[in-house]
Amino acid sequence: MNQYIKKYISIADFLGEVLGENTEIILHDLTNYQKSIVYIINGNISGRKIGDSITDLMLDFILSESKGNKQFICNYNSKNVEGKLLYSSTYFIRDDSNKIVGALGLNSDYQDVKNSLSFLTSLLPNYVDDKIASLNIIKENLSSDGQELTLNKIDAIINQFNVIPTRMTPKEKTEVISALNECGIFNIRGSVQEVATKLQMSEPSIYRYIKKIKS
Structure with missing residues (x-):
């Protein structure tokens, strides 16, 4: 684990306590793509564990944004290895030269919320909300393979x-x-x-x- 990632372990623990058992907190060390996951709380949500690899979104971001100053992306959809829809955000950790060397991720399981929305919208068949319509747009696959x-x-x-x-x-x-x-x-x-x-x-x-x- 590189020195920049170690600083975020206590923050991950803090977020784990605040957000509870329905949110996975995960730290990636992006100096080792093959085994990027170095710390994880509630790993059962995505089915991943310490020693698993980088995700497709991380690779895309490293390719498209690594030379910029973007610090985080929030509130996008992802899915775990079983296909369950998750609600995710990622904070990118940079070194002193502004290179991305790690990431702090949050993945929340809102399947119960989605089921509730489906029930409510069934009562209002002519109602379509942009946020509801976008729930199935997957931006990240949380695969450990x-x-x-x-x-x-x-x-x-x-x-x-x-x-x-x-x-x-x-x-x-x-x-x-x-x-x-x-x-x-x-x-x-x-x-x-x-x-x-x-x-x-x-x-x-x-x-x-x-x-x-x-x-």
Whole structure:
């Protein structure tokens, strides 16, 4: 656990006492994507444990916002490994150079609230509330499966290109591998093999692309 994360353990304990058993409090050390979870309270909510990996949202944020100053994102929807809808917020922990090195996450189980809303709206069939309508928009998958996360991220980036991997030009493959490298996917064990399979390339070729991109 890096020094910046240790400072937030007492805050996590405080939030755990305040928010109670329906909210998971979790600390990620983002210097180790493969085993980023270093502290967790009420882990039964997402089904995760200490030693599990980074999430897809973390990878997206590292890619898109890591050079900015955004400090947190609040009140978005996520789902656990069983598909249960959760209500989440994330505070990003930065080091002295403004690099994201960790995150403090809150994941609340509001299934009972959703059931109540469904009952109430059934009594008002012509009523649609924007907040209710958006409850099923999932922004983060709280999976503890590093391989699943890797495959989902690879697919998401490849799908941004309107061409199948077998028809990609070297330039397009470079852009795909560069995007994967920027979000840190190659820090996850087994990712090179998965990328090679998806792009129908050899693993040595992937390593050559990574070396070229880094240089």
